Amino acid sequence: MERQSFNTPKTYIWEVIWLTALIAAGLAATSFLSWISVGILAFCTLSAFLFFDWRFSPLGILSPQVSPENIIGTMKKEDTREENTLEEDITPKHLILMAHYDSAPVSLLYLPSMVKNFRSSLFINLFLIVFALLISIMGVLNLGEPLVSWLRWILALYFLIQGLITSFDYLRYGYTNGACDNATGTAAAMVTARRLWDKPVPGIKVSLVLTGAEETGMNGSKYYFTNKNFSFENTFVLNFDSLGKGDLKIITKTGSISTITYKNKLVAAAIMTARNDKKFNCVETASWHTGDFDTIWFARAGIPCLTLTAQDKEGAIQNLHRPEDVIENIDESLTGFTIDFAESLVRRL
Ligand SMILES: [Zn+2]
Structure with a gap:
């Protein structure tokens, strides 16, 4: 770590x-x-x-100013052994599972x-x-x-x-409790990472990146993006944000002034998973223009990335940045469903 x-x-x-x-x-x-x-x-x-x-x-x-931290976790050495043997014929993919753990001001x-x-x-x-x-x-x-x-x-x-x-x-x-935004996303990223570390997909190295300061303009992920000590070649970023209530969405458009479109291999894998697996047929694409997500820097740089979030029927994230964002208003099964969805889309990469 x-x-x-x-x-x-x-x-x-x-x-x-x-x-x-x-x-x-x-x-x-x-x-x-x-x-x-x-x-x-x-x-x-x-x-x-x-x-x-x-x-x-x-x-x-x-x-x-404040000094928050990004927390980065990677696979233990022994977990990567299988993948190393593959390195000669295929360049390994690097999957970053991301979620912000800071909460927003009300x-x-x-x-x-x-x-x-x-x-x-x-x-x-x-x-x-x-x-x-x-x-x-x-x-x-x-x-x-x-x-x-x-x-x-x-x-x-x-x-x-x-x-x-x-x-x-x-x-x-002061600040929200952050149960939905973004304890749910943090939990989903951590459990997805655990599952992919326990049962690795050959040729995919998985890192977990929990960012701070998303709510001040995605500054944690920006810092991670600009201070990388490796190239982002063959890298994919799967971000989890606000999965407390409503329907799971594959975000394909964000941006408040200029629009950012997400069209890449990871999005394609997510759409395929939703289409081809009965269990995930209810997962649809959606857009989000109220603020943005940690994937923004990667999307602007052309690195394949995707944010999974949940929206209500009106396309809103429930209780976002309000005092009602507490655990009583969370549908835990949705977080579990998201983890299943994330794991199966990664296995499709
Ligand atoms: Zn958030």
Whole structure:
């Protein structure tokens, strides 16, 4: 077992607080800060687009930092002996079973009514940030007064309220219990690894990677991805996230601003397993655009990867980032079903 420590912002909430506070301050201070205000709003616009496209954003540096760990487990030496004899004729595959073990800050943003419109409200807010930048430029140039001044104050208030909505429940409740997101995924990854170590698939080396800081922008898996000491050639990443209730899904599309499509050997094996095995006929493909998964870095780099998650009939993850994410609301049989599904899809690789 190996531990990999890294630095990351404490939660994404601080990044949103910084963003909304800077926008409000930039708008409110336009009349005396002049072009400095425009600079602040330009910084916020750029940061917001980077942040919500799950890329490096300077907002992270402004937030309080913590040092969580990724925990990496690999097969014991004696388990790999069988596989080594095969090495000469076939290049062995490396399968990484992944799940994040951190839990999320509670946020009003994840009330079911809010989650439903997550992507459209994100686009509206991004539009309003660009609009705020234009309004501040007009303010400095003294155009359209007094309407522009009124708009500046209304927008400043709007962004302060947005910051409050995002952080209010975090300041009251702190973090979720995380039973579904993501104790279920962690358990599924661990048991699948155990099964594949006990009964190895010839030619497949299995590693278990439990990541920290997924909820701050998939930073644990990003660290693992960028600080690898091996090439990702012939590597597959199977990620488990939020398997508490609902129906098991093979995620084929994610992304909040730009869309990421999952079309690779691992996804194909999952779809084949669902199609050809009666027991798994109910498993379907689905998309997810409310936040993202640890597989994002691997998908962007073209490494075959897949996230398994469970959704309700509306396509939502139940109790996500809410105080109700506790063990009483977990359907344990679903986690077991996911492990069976994962094991059989790996045996199909
Ligand atoms: Zn999660």
